[in-house]
Amino acid sequence: MRTRIQVTPGPDRPQVELRGDVLAPRILATTPDGAEVAIVGTRMVLLAGDSVGIDVVVAPGGRLRIVEPVGTVAYGGPGSSQWDVSIELGAGAVLEWESQPFVVSDGADVTRTTRISLGADARLLQRETLVFGRSGQRGGSLVTRLDASGVDGPLLVEELDLRPDQRERVGILGDNRVLDSLLALGWRPGTPADLTAFELSEPGCLVRHVGHQHDHRPLDVCWFRWHGDL
Amino acid sequence: MSGLLLAFLADVRLPVGTHTQSAGLEAALQAGMPISDLASYVRTRLGTVTEVEAATAVVARATELAGDDLARVERAWAARTPSRVLRDNALQLGRGHGRLLAALWPSDDRRPARHCRAVALGMTAARAGLSGHEVACLVGYDDVQSATSALLKLEPTDPVQVAALTRDLIPDVVAMADRVAGLTEPEQIPAHAAPHIEMWAERHAHTTERLFRA
Numbered sequence: 001m002r003t004r005i006q007v008t009p010g011p012d013r014p015q016v017e018l019r020g021d022v023l024a025p026r027i028l029a030t031t032p033d034g035a036e037v038a039i040v041g042t043r044m045v046l047l048a049g050d051s052v053g054i055d056v057v058v059a060p061g062g063r064l065r066i067v068e069p070v071g072t073v074a075y076g077g078p079g080s081s082q083w084d085v086s087i088e089l090g091a092g093a094v095l096e097w098e099s100q101p102f103v104v105s106d107g108a109d110v111t112r113t114t115r116i117s118l119g120a121d122a123r124l125l126q127r128e129t130l131v132f133g134r135s136g137q138r139g140g141s142l143v144t145r146l147d148a149s150g151v152d153g154p155l156l157v158e159e160l161d162l163r164p165d166q167r168e169r170v171g172i173l174g175d176n177r178v179l180d181s182l183l184a185l186g187w188r189p190g191t192p193a194d195l196t197a198f199e200l201s202e203p204g205c206l207v208r209h210v211g212h213q214h215d216h217r218p219l220d221v222c223w224f225r226w227h228g229d230l
Numbered sequence: 231m232s233g234l235l236l237a238f239l240a241d242v243r244l245p246v247g248t249h250t251q252s253a254g255l256e257a258a259l260q261a262g263m264p265i266s267d268l269a270s271y272v273r274t275r276l277g278t279v280t281e282v283e284a285a286t287a288v289v290a291r292a293t294e295l296a297g298d299d300l301a302r303v304e305r306a307w308a309a310r311t312p313s314r315v316l317r318d319n320a321l322q323l324g325r326g327h328g329r330l331l332a333a334l335w336p337s338d339d340r341r342p343a344r345h346c347r348a349v350a351l352g353m354t355a356a357r358a359g360l361s362g363h364e365v366a367c368l369v370g371y372d373d374v375q376s377a378t379s380a381l382l383k384l385e386p387t388d389p390v391q392v393a394a395l396t397r398d399l400i401p402d403v404v405a406m407a408d409r410v411a412g413l414t415e416p417e418q419i420p421a422h423a424a425p426h427i428e429m430w431a432e433r434h435a436h437t438t439e440r441l442f443r444a
Binding site: 145153154155156157158159160161169170171172173179196197198199200201202206208210 | 306310421422
């Protein structure tokens with residue numbers, strides 16, 4: 001079973017459909033065209049063997065803001081775990097997903113997949129903070145795949161093999177333990193000069209910060225700036 | 231014939247601008263990578279960004295042979311190359327390869343188009359009669375040779391040692407070519423990323439003192 005959040009704008013208030021599983025969505029606020037929803041774990045997630053799916057659908061013209069009150073720890077144990085996200089934005093829809101750190105503990109073996117489909121003039125702002133190891137740990141295995149496409153074809157396709165031996169290679173992350181990314185799709189935001197920004201071929205931008213310790217500040221500044229564009 | 235053709239296309243004396251390239255080595259050294267990491271660095275590239283380039287060339291070759299639209303291949307490549315610096319560099323190199331292709335293997339059924347280096351090389355392979363595996367080897371070998379040759383200019387060292395290192399990396403090039411030689415569709419192009427290599431390339435483009443374009 002998957003967690004689902006679907007927002008459809010209405011004349012007075014939006015229609016918000018929620019379905020929860022081990023991750024439960026909770027409405028925090030609504031406006032005529034959208035909602036703010038928190039995703040809360042109903043038990044410990046992500047345990048070895050867990051397969052978590054989140055489907056997000058924002059109908060044309062709708063707006064959705066997703067917040068995570070706490071970060072996620074992927075625990076070690078027998079079996080691999082999956083974190084699978086599917087995002088579908090209709091024409092002119094806006095999604096802002098302010099995630100918290102995703103910590104890959106020793107012994108964890110996680111696959112994260114994200115599929116994003118963007119309608120015409122839709123905008124997405126999403127943060128992904130990957131942290132390898134809890135305090136004092138090297139961290140487990142993580143492989144990620146992102147497929148984002150617009151009406152005319154792919155916008156960004158990226159696979160990251162972040163298993164310990166791979167991610168510690170020169171040119172990947174070296175001895176860094178944190179990969180913090182901010183992704184804007186659907187427009188060309190301005191970028192702070194002190195950050196490494198990848199201006200995508202299609203309207204969009206990916207900003208990355210790599211570090212030894214988790215420090216949310218470098219990308220927070222950029223987040224607030226881009227948030228104002230939505 | 232095709233062995234000699236491959237050597238011809240891999241020759242640094244071809245007028246396609248390869249002398250401006252360090253396969254990101256200058257950027258890596260500027261970021262503090264020690265020279266002793268060179269072989270490991272090149273292997274990282276062969277498993278990530280260079281594999282994407284090689285696969286793009288393989289798919290472009292198959293697309294050209296089938297008479298299909300290369301724009302889909304170009305777009306798949308661009309979506310897998312988030313760094314604008316690396317895309318611009320590849321488009322500049324593509325111009326050189328495109329000029330060579332138009333002169334050496336002319337075709338009258340195409341409107342002139344701007345292609346990235348990988349797509350231009352794939353078209354060249356299709357028209358010149360190289361296999362998918364050969365063009366993948368060409369892309370991989372060019373990357374290795376760009377990095378190791380650049381070392382001689384960036385940190386002068388014994389050229390024979392550098393040649394030995396280049397030769398030792400040839401099996402890695404072939405292994406990479408083995409992985410991508412059979413691809414035919416743009417969606418099949420791998421998207422392996424190398425965060426540091428891509429970040430270094432962006433920073434390198436904004437430095438004033440550099441010998442190499444990328």
